[in-house]
Amino acid sequence: MELKELCLARGTSGREEQVRDLVRSALPSDLDSVTVDRMGNLLVAKGQDHAGPSVLLLAHMDEVGLMVTGHTPDGRLRIRAWGGVPPSVVAGKSVLVGAAGLPGAIGRPPNHFHRGEGQAAPKYDDLYVDIGAADAKTAQSLAPVGEMITFATPYRVSPDGGSATCKAFDDRAGVWLALEMLRHAWDFPLHVAFTVQEEVGLRGAQVALRAVRPDLVLALEATAAADTPDAPPGRGTRIGDGPALTTLDRSSRADEGLREALARAGEAAGVPWQWRRGIGGGNEAGAAWLQGYRSAAVSVPCRYLHAPVSLISLRDLEAARSLLQRFLENVREVRGHD
């Protein structure tokens, strides 16, 4: 499955159907089980007759977006963030509304009306979507309250092939990596949970973990890169330096044995990797940690995370695949927790 296809699929938290169908269509045929649980998580397993340790890969299907929350008399949609989208990145962007994907535009007052005071970021109260409806009734029937809105961002690769821009690398990059790992035959039980509702509180993973009860958990994620011109040097995770391994974030402390094995796998695979710099944020490794599982995260560095357009290094993605593959090949050598 192409990363492009995964990124262009649309699904906010709790509206992952389209992404789930796409992932399902890309699953290999040699799986032991494919189920969708009551939350909407897609749970797959292979190699269940092998001895442990059993490994669960977590990758979330949902993306950040917006929700229709009301209509103005002149047919515009009122909106709120669906997941963590700051209002500062929303004005002037192209969007797709509802499951049908009606084209919409997020307006902005002409700059002539606020010269010199245009720097204050708008609040969601000041942001509207125009879908071409002339009145509230038309707008309501085309885009009822509660409809999802996603960013209309094409997938582009830079001319040198090194980087890509699109929406939803968080976490379709992780979904892509998990699908890649499912293509191989492994000599241990491998589970993958393509989860729902990560962006609204690591919710799908909690349920998936209770069903799978694995020995080891790896969250496959996208993490914020801060290697841009105004960033203080050395503070940020960098794109191009390989996948980022988490030591500590707001949700968890990575398991030491897993961390060490992941770093060793990076060295053995001969690919660049880096420690994730910064201790903010959180991911599904944290949900696992809170349930007492040994967990760690492998993240693809991503600039402009949670914005209508993000940027990743395709070399980082390839390096993450190599690192993961090497890690799983040697998973029996992961040191215990003693």
Place this chain on the structure above:
Amino acid sequence: MTAVEWLERLTSLRAASGHEEVVFAELRRLLAPSYDRSETDAAGNLLLWRDGPPGAPRLLFTAHADQVALWLREHLPGGFARFAAPAIDPVCLPALEVEAKGRHGVVGMLPPHLRERGVEVKEGEKDLYIDFGTESALDLPAIGEPLYFATPPRQLGDDRFCAAGLDDRASVAAIALALEELRGEDLPVTVLAAFTVQEETGRGGAAFLCRGMQPDAAVVLDVTFGRQPEVAEPDLPLLGEGAAVGIGPNVPPGLHRWLESTAAAEGIPCQREPLPGDSGTDGWRLQVAGLGVPTALLSIPLTSMHSPQEVVSIRDVASCGRLLAALARSPWSSNRAGEGGAAWS
């Protein structure tokens, strides 16, 4: 071509001030059967002539061909660049895709966790940069080159069209529609369609329009602020109710009456736009150019001007084109074109 086809075609072109040739080439090509001769004047404006009978009065339709842009100011290591965006609201820019000559970039800024809490774009474009996602600065746009919003032109609902650069390509489309409609007809006037340069950087091109040819009347087309919920101005013209006829010192009363009565006679919707001072269009300069030009203003309502998401009504563009064609056909009485155009007042 239909109004939507013209809008799609014209907004897929990128033409910052001083870079209008790409629009002119397309107009010369697509309108070839609909004009008698073309010329490019000293300022670089494109003039398309529809010749009337010898000695016929000259009616000028004009719209500017350029659009707002970001300008590359400085390359930074790592495939980044600083830019200037003089006519653009910086609030639209974070996480926006821009393009130049087929290269795409993202407008980036410091991630939220490294910014001062609550502060967004503090110093305008100084806090922002373009990220070309490359390790090499080779092949990047050069200093001084324009960068454009990468918004895909698209239709919204039944009647709205959204794109970057509809200011003023929507007006260019209306003039193109009028020329197509008038193709092959005998007209009582000579119609001159002028597409001007560098409006967005100071209304440069239009001032040259009457050098060497004194029009007897001019209709200046531009876009105007349409009503939108983001703007607390209740009297702005609404999208979908027709082009707005300007009323004020920029327009002799006889001229705006001519536009309104012609529209009424043809059943073409239009609305009024009160303009008590500078109209902010090419018309303000044109009116006092040379020996003076009787100037009318016809504006297409547009929301989110100068943003990446400009929106117009497709019906408005089409009806504006029909109104221009009707003006060109309407009988031209001698008193209307009287001494120096004084009859218009």
